[in-house]
Amino acid sequence: MSFISVYFVIYVFIVNIVYYSVPVKYRKAVLLSASILYILLYSKLAAVLMLAAIVLSYGYGRCFYGNAAWCKSKAALAVVIVLLLMPLIGIRVLSDFIAPIGLSFYTLSLISYVSDIYQKKYLPEKNFGQFLLFASFFPQSVQGPIARYDKVSGELFTPHVFCYREFTFGWQMVLWGYFLKFVVADKAGIMVDTVYANCGEFQGVYLIFAAFLYSIQLYADFSGCVNIALGVAQSFGIYLQPNFRQPYLADSVQDFWRRWHMTLSTWLRDYVYIPLGGNRKGTFRKYVNILIVFGISGIWHGVGLNFLVWGLCHGVFQIVERFCIIKNKTFERIRTFLMVTFAWMLFRAENMGHFLSMLKNMFATFNPEAILDGDLYYRMGLTRLQTLPLILGIVLLFVTDYVHEKKKISIREKIAKAPMPVRWAVFLLGIMITLVLGTYGPAYAENQFIYGKF
C-alpha cells in the first residue's frame, strides 16, 4: 500500500478513528498494530528483514546493560553494525533487486540506536513493543525521516489525547504533501523523463530546462513524501523531526545540507564525520573527512559511479565555495542552486556515460527560442495548458519557502486564524486542485516516490 494510493488515505483515517476511540493507554498498541499491518501489506520480505534488524538492535541494547561483557567491546558494536548493514549492502550489490520498504531508513535509525547505547548517551529501551514501534512506525517507514531514538521515543511513547488542532494540522500537511507530489513532482517528472529517456534527441535549452525541472521534481517529490509522513504522524498527535528547511534558499552547499534531508545530514555528521575527527584535526583532515562523508552519502543513495561522483561533487563544492570572494546573498543563493542542480544531473543520469552525453548535448547548441514558441513544452510531453499547473505549483512552493524563510510566518497558523468558511474554502480548493490537476491514476504510469528506492 503506497503513500500515493487512495487506500493509504483510507487506512490512515481508519487508524485515526480506532486510535482516538480506544482508551489512551491502548493507543500505542493501535499504532504498533497499524505499523505491523502496513509493513505486512507492503511486503512480507520487508517485514522479515525489518524484524530481524529490530531484534538484533534490541538484543544488543539489552545485552549491553546486562551482564554480557563481550558486547561492551568495540568489536561487538562493529559486528552488530555490519550485520545491520548487510541487507542494505546486499541489495546495493544486487542492483536489480528492489530495496524492501524503508530498508535504508530504519537501518540508519538502528545503527544510531546501537551506537548511542555503546556511547551511553541514553539507556536502552526495555519494552520490546515500544522498540518495535520506534523502528516500524508506519508513516516514517517508507522514506523517513530517519528516526533517532532519543528524539522520537518521547513523542511515540507518550499517550496522546485527541486535539482538533493537531488532527487538522496533520491532515493539512498531508494535503500539502500530495499537492507537491501530484501537481509539481509528477508533472515535472513527465517532462524530465521524456528528456532523460531520449537524451540523444534533445539539445541545449531542453536539457537545461530538464535539469532545473529535475531539481524541482526531486524537492517536491521527497519533501511531499516527508510532509505526508509528518502530517500523518501529527494526526496522531506525534511530531517527527522535519527533514527540509527551504533548501533552495541556501547560500552555500554546506548550508544546503543543513536544510536538505536534515535527518540524513545530521546522521552522517554524528556517526561518520565526528568519529572521523570532524574539524578537530586540521584543515586538510577536515576536507578529507568532508569528502569521505559525502562519498558515503553518494553510495548510500545508489550503486554506480555517478552516485559516488555526485556525493564527492557536493564535498568538493563545499571546499571550493569557501574560497569564493563574492559575498552577496542573492549571488550565493543562485550559485548554490546552480551547483546543486548540476550535481542532480549526476543523480538522475543512468550512469556516467549518460551524464556526460547529457552535458555534451546541453552545450551543443544555442536554442532559447524553443522556450517562447511552445515547442519546448510539447516536445517534453506536456501541452502549454498542462504546464500551467506545474508553473503555478512551483511558484507556490517557492513563495511558501520564501515566506517561511524571510518573514518567519507559518502559513498554516495564518490560515488557522481565518474564519471557518475561509479556511474550509482554502482546503477544499486545495483538495480539488490536487485531485483534478494532479498527475495520478490509470492514465499515467504510477510514479513511486523517488527516494523510496534508496
Added chain:
Amino acid sequence: MEKMPKWQAVLRIAGFIGCVFLLTCMVTMILKPKRLDAPYDNTGKVRGFYMEEANSLDLVFIGSSQVFSTIMPSVLEEETGLSSYVFAGNEQPFSISYYYIMEALKYQNPKAIVLETTFCNWGDMPRDAVVRINFDDMRWGKAKCLGILNNTEPQNWEYFFFELSKYHSRWDALNARDLAIKDAYFTKNETKGWSFYEKSDDPAKQYGKTVKEEVLNCTQRKELDENALKWLSKIAALCKEEEVQLILLKTPNDGEIICPSGGESDEEAIEYIDGMAYYNSLGDYAKEEGIPFLNMNMVMPGTNHNDAENARKATSYFGKWVQDYLE
C-alpha cells in the same frame, strides 16, 4: 488555543468530509466523458433508464450493442402495446449483464427480462474500457459495486471506485457538453435505449455469399465457455428469485455467417457452423432450463449492428413472437 469539545470536533470533521465528498462527486460528474453521440450514446441510454417511471416497463432488454441497435421500443409499443427499454452497454458479457438485470429489477417490475446472447461464449474478464463504458453511468449501489468487483482485477478497483482518478486529466479538454449536467444525467432517453446505426454493408452482397440452408440447419454443438455458462445460470437464478421471466434472444446478424476471414466459401461456412454450434448449445441449455430462446439468425437476415430498417423488421418479428409467448 481553541479548546473544542470532542463532539463538536467530530461534527466538524464529518461536515468537512461531507463537503469533500459532495464536491468530488460534482467534479466527477463534470469530468466524466459524456457518451451521448449515436451510435455509442451510452450515457443517455443508461442514465435515461433511471428517468423512466418506476414499474412502468413490460420488458427490459439487456445485452450488448447488438440489442441496442436492433430493438426499437417505440415500434414494439406501437405494434404490441408492450412498453420496454433497452438497458444495454457496448460489448456487454453475461458477467456484466447479471448486474444490469439486478439494477433493472431495483427500479422496474417487468413481465420479462430479454437477454441478448451475442456474447454467450465470452467468459474472460472484460477489458477495462468495456467495464468503464458499462458501469460509469450506472448509479452507485449494490449492482455497480459488485459488478466492478467481479469484472475487474483487484489492483484496478481503486480507479473504478474513485472515478475521478480515471477522468481528472480531462480538465484541459472540457467542452460545453461536459457542463450540461442536466442533459447528460437527468434527461429522458427519447428512443428508450435504441441507438441509430447507419446502414451497414450487407455481408451477403459484400462477400458474394448467401446464407446456406444446410448451415442454418446444422445440428453441431460446441461447448459454451464454462464461465459464461456460470453467469448465465446466475442470471436465470436471479430472475427466478425475483419471479421475472427470462427470455434469451439472438439478434439477426449475417456478419457471423459470412465473414471475411476465409477465402473459400467452405471455410467461411465452417466458421459459421462454429457460430451456429454455440447457439445450438445455448438452445439446448435454454430448453433444459425451460427458458424461451429466440434465435433470429434462423428467421431473418441482419447485419452486425442492424440499421433502422432491419431494426424495425426485427422488432416487429420479436414483438409478435413475444406477444404470443406472453399471452
